[in-house]
Amino acid sequence: MTDLATNNDRGSPAWWNQRYQMAETPWDTGIVPPEVHELVDSGALRPPCVALDLGCGTGTNSAFLARLGFSVYGVDLAVTALQRARTKARTAGLPAFFCAGNVADLGFLPVQATFALDIGCLHSLSPDNRARYAASLARRLESGGLYLMYGFDQDTELDSGPAGFDADEIAQRFAPHFEMLWRRPSLQGERPVAWYLLRRS
Secondary structure, eight states, rough: OOOGGGOTTTHHHHHHHHHTTOOTTTTOOOOOOOOHHOOOOOOOSOOOSSSEEETTTSHHHHHHHHHHTTTEEEESSSHHHHHHHHHHHHHHTTOEEEOOOOOTTHHHOOOEEEEEEESSGGSOOOHHHHHHHHHHHHHEEEEEEEEEEEEEOOOOOOOSSOOOOOOTHHHHHTTTTTTEEEEEEEEEEEEEEEEEEEOOO
């Protein structure tokens, strides 16, 4: 197995699989964030409908949404994580389906969704793949559909890890197909992060 220190390509399924196999997954908390609960509780999302969980990992958020009545399609590069997600959903009898694939090209999905969730996936992509992701998501999300995303802010002092987004990148990258409803800055440890809610135009 290649050492992670010499294989730092976040675009590689092997890199993500190694992280899960070695239990080096600080993002896999098993907790549904309060921002997701808040959006559901607000009534803005009304199942039954289709939801996408982009970078779904082991399926914590997919399972939460499926229990509420969503038909959920989770996408991830890491087969190891997807196997765990499928086991959770199958054991609980939940309507959640998991696909190995690149979130920058969602053409393989057979559905149109009314909600998409991304917790820490987009910020791991290269600039070219971020542009492809935005265009691909626009084709898979229905008019009026909501997109909730969490990501790092750009940190010029960071030596490793995802580069994050500058202040205007999300609004600009997703225009003209999405409108920004809100951005909420926060902190993850000492690193600036933000939640974003966008609506498909």
